[in-house]
Amino acid sequence: MTVAAATRRAQMYEYEGLRRKVYGDGLTFVPVCETCGRFVKADDAVTVNGFGDLVQQPNATCSRCGRVAMIFEGWVHTAPYSPPNGGSHNAEVG
Numbered sequence: 662m663t664v665a666a667a668t669r670r671a672q673m674y675e676y677e678g679l680r681r682k683v684y685g686d687g688l689t690f691v692p693v694c695e696t697c698g699r700f701v702k703a704d705d706a707v708t709v710n711g712f713g714d715l716v717q718q719p720n721a722t723c724s725r726c727g728r729v730a731m732i733f734e735g736w737v738h739t740a741p742y743s744p745p746n747g748g749s750h751n752a753e754v755g
């Protein structure tokens with residue numbers, strides 16, 4: 662493998678900072694084709710079974726490879742909403 666090819670491969674598997682495709686309440690994918698490394702067009706929805714597990718099936722379209730499965734990153738849960746606490750700064754000492 663040449664240095665250029667190795668670099669390209671490393672970049673292909675470096676997904677930090679790439680945009681993510683998130684469904685519903687946090688089902689997160691990296692919308693990249695595992696075969697060729699191109700960005701893929703994600704489907705509008707993915708299939709999850711009754712246990713909340715992803716059903717492994719094509720869920721995106723690669724312009725080169727056709728129907729492919731995106732890289733499943735996992736469930737990303739956002740922090741729960743917490744209302745601002747407007748009174749805490751009024752605490753007095755002594």
Ligand SMILES: [Zn+2]
Pocket residue numbers: 694695696697698699723724725726727729
């Ligand atoms: Zn592809």
